[in-house]
Amino acid sequence: MIGRLLLILGIFFFMWLGYRFLKKIWLDRLNDVETQEQETQKIQQIKACRYCNIHIPENEGIDQDGDFFCNYEHLDSFLKHKAKHKTEHKP
Numbered sequence: 001m002i003g004r005l006l007l008i009l010g011i012f013f014f015m016w017l018g019y020r021f022l023k024k025i026w027l028d029r030l031n032d033v034e035t036q037e038q039e040t041q042k043i044q045q046i047k048a049c050r051y052c053n054i055h056i057p058e059n060e061g062i063d064q065d066g067d068f069f070c071n072y073e074h075l076d077s078f079l080k081h082k083a084k085h086k087t088e089h090k091p
């Protein structure tokens with residue numbers, strides 16, 4: 001009688017271990033999918049340069065006060081152009 005009880009307890013114990021093992025694998029898999037999705041989102045964020053309108057990934061350009069530029073040269077040119085534009089329209 002006790003032997004059978006121990007056997008049943010043992011079976012439950014191994015089922016519990018198996019459940020934990022499978023759960024861990026499943027969670028690891030879910031985390032992998034999430035990181036992959038986040039990485040693709042990062043790559044897919046493409047912005048247009050405010051100066052020359054070329055489209056490049058956000059992480060390769062420069063974000064300046066909400067304006068996006070493909071390189072520092074265009075950021076500089078744009079700011080200069082803006083400043084010039086402002087002075088021209090002064091009364």
Ligand SMILES: [Zn+2]
Nearest residue numbers: 049052070074
């Ligand atoms: Zn540009």
